[in-house]
Amino acid sequence: MSEILTRLHDVLEARKGMAPESSYVASLYHKGLNKILEKVGEEAVETILAARDVDAGGDPQSLISETADLWFHTLVMLAKLNTGPEPVLAELERRFGLSGLDEKASRPQSNT
Numbered sequence: 001m002s003e004i005l006t007r008l009h010d011v012l013e014a015r016k017g018m019a020p021e022s023s024y025v026a027s028l029y030h031k032g033l034n035k036i037l038e039k040v041g042e043e044a045v046e047t048i049l050a051a052r053d054v055d056a057g058g059d060p061q062s063l064i065s066e067t068a069d070l071w072f073h074t075l076v077m078l079a080k081l082n083t084g085p086e087p088v089l090a091e092l093e094r095r096f097g098l099s100g101l102d103e104k105a106s107r108p109q110s111n112t
């Protein structure tokens, strides 16, 4: 599943050096880091509002869509700063290993 993050990152890297009018990501790079950070903030707020809406009985698809927008713009931010999803995924894996949850999840449930 995390393969899509890596493949998307490859596309984001390929957008570097392209003309701003050629693509949305290229236009974001040309507008600069502050514009990208503004988009991350905007998408975070939209995700929070969608979560509140779902909690109040709204359409769950809007939360999925806003979360995808947030993750996407976060990947653009990382790419702009010459990093990608791999170190973030590695950090999550490290924390998961530290918690011992990976072992617990693969162990059969005991009734005692």
Ligand SMILES: N=c1c2ncn([C@@H]3O[C@H](COP(=O)(O)OP(=O)(O)OP(=O)(O)O)[C@@H](O)[C@H]3O)c2ncn1[C@@H]1O[C@H](COP(=O)(O)O)[C@@H](O)[C@H]1O
Pocket: 008, 011, 015, 023, 024, 025, 026, 039, 068, 069, 072
């Ligand atoms: N996953 C995405 C993706 N998610 C969201 N978006 C864009 O993010 C923007 C967010 O919507 P908004 O309404 O908030 O933004 P906006 O009004 O268009 O822009 P602003 O004027 O607010 O800056 C929309 O233009 C969406 O199209 C994305 N644009 C591109 N991708 C991926 O990135 C790849 C490269 O994209 P291009 O650079 O456009 O070729 C594509 O192949 C896709 O896989």
